[in-house]
Amino acid sequence: MITTVLAIKVLTRIAEDPQCIGRLVEQLGGMPNIPTPTMGGHIFWTNIANVKGWRLQQNIIFGNCRIIDPNNVRRAWGGETAMIKAFKSLE
Template sequence: MPNIETSTMGGEVFWENIANINGWKLQKNKVFGNCRIIDPNNVRRAWGGEKVLRKALENL
C-alpha cells in the first residue's frame, strides 16, 4: 500500500524508537510490530517492515 504522509504526535505512547539519524526516527509499534519513519517535524514519510525501513533510513 502507498504511504500517505501524515502528521503524527511523535509516538510517545504506542511507538518505540529503534533508530534515530539526524532527527529522522525509525519507530516500531509496540502492539502490532509494524514500523514507520517520521521526519524531524513528526510527519510519517514511510511505513512497513523493519528490515526495509532500516535500509531506507540509512539511505537518507
C-alpha cells in the first residue's frame, strides 16, 4: 500500500513538472550507461551539438541529455552540465 501511495505521488509530481526529472539527473551528473541502440531521437530529443556524427541531445520533456554515436547508439546520459563536459572531450 505504501509503495502504491508513493508511486502515485511521484507520478503526480512528474505530471505537474516533467522537468523535475532533468533537474534530478543534473544533480547526479553522469549516469551509469549500457550502450543502447536508439532511433536517433527525432521526436523527443533536440540536438544541442553535432561533431563528426556524434550528437549531444536534450530531451524536450524531461531536460536530461545523452550522447549518441554516429550509429545511433547511446554512449552516455545524464545531466546537461556533465554531458556537455563529456561531449567536449570528443572534440
